[in-house]
Amino acid sequence: MSISSTNSAAIDADGQYGAGAAADGSAKKVIRLEAPGTGFMDTWKAMGPGIAAAMTGIGASHIMHAPTAGALYGYDLLWVILAAYIIKYCAFEFAHRYTMVKGESIINAYHRVGTWPLWFMIFQGFANTVGIAGRALGCAALMWAAFPFMSMQLWAVAILLLTVGILWMGSYKAVEGICKILIIVFAVSCFVAFALQAPPPGEYLSRLLPTLPPIGSMMLFGAMFGYFPTTLEVAPMQSNWAVDKKAGMVKVNEMRAQGHTVHMDPNYMKNSLILFKRDMNISYIISMLSGMIFLIVGAVVLHPQGLVPKGSEMGVTIASIYTDTFGAWIFPVIIAGGVAALFSTVFTYFDGQARLFEECVVRLKRDWDTAAIRKLLYRGMQVTWLVAGIAVVYGLPEPIFVVQLASVMALVFSPVLFWLTIKAVKDNFTSDFERELLPSKFQFGWAWAGTISLIGLTLYVLITKFFM
16 A cells, blocks of 8 residues: 655645645645555555454364364264354454444444443453463463473463563554464464375265254353354454554544545555455464364364363373374474464453453543553453463363353353444445445345354253253
8 A cells, every 4th residue: 555645735624725734733635545455465464453363263262172072072063163154254254344444443333332332342351251261271281281391370371471471562563463473383283284184075074064963062062153263252353453454444534533635546445355355264264274174183083082182181182183193293283383373362362352441441431541541451451361360270270161161151242242243334334435335235144144043052052051
């Protein structure tokens, strides 16, 4: 994206040229935003919010739920992963699209419904303490498998402290850069290992059709729908990351707020939307395929042996999926991929959830909307999670159970968040420019079908688990 500007004159509110000054006292400019390129390097540079969103899910769901499902039930729950990705797709697409077109966080749209969505997300953020502790425990179990000189609990505390330290020293660019590196490490290790272990496709492709979950699998069944591809509070997180990326109309609105007049190249939004879709879809597909891979190899290796990932031995058990077949040489590959996936989940959640908390609070109390208080809220949420997370690590030191519990909670929250996201796009794209960029009728139908499906799944899991 290139920007050209003229300093000597500006266009006033009536469309006439004249002298003027921006809000900060500098000269107004007439700025022309050129359309971003859509080549390979342009795509790589534009990627970020979609990768960050994907990395919140690649980890607990993939490294913990998928191998556990394969170990316990073979291929019986493979269809759940595909179904979850299809059902939830529009929630993430709509939230990212909202920011691209409106140039603001989707939290603004949630707030227009009332203050209760803000309180809902604050409550959900504190409830998610269990989930972040479980992810840290999962990452710690893998680190302990490779470096057992510290206990799993101490590794978990070290991971939580390292996460906060990196975030306090960095910014969105740090989040994006680390996620790009980690998703490459994870994808390469995952796909290479699978290529060496892959069973005949005929063994598992037929299991992509939905069937009733096996008896006794209800907790895991609900957990998989809760965490694959990730939890739905990541949709507004993805929107906030897109704001920080200054994509689409975010950059335009920022310049206009400074008093400048902005003209967009006719292809500016078209190309921006192409890049956003690539960012999301590439990340989404990698996330989906890797989740299926971990379930499949769990079914091939662990299921026949009766091995199930659990406790501090979780990392060793998951690594044995490959080491038993190929030898100890592949152990560091699997550990590196698993640590990359789980650490990225902890890292992105610590950043994204704190941003949601910050955005909700400053809307509930407007006089707190200052840079200093925002920073305090952002870091305060992370300190709260750090302390509470350490308490969970030592109080519930079983990573698989902790994450399953958090995952079912995420499923319960998901229909409300999906509805809010649909309503945000439907009600707030009001100008002719915005209406041209609305999702298609098919996408709206898909989104409503996803919301209804999540309601049905939530009721099915809760009734079957607790009342039957």
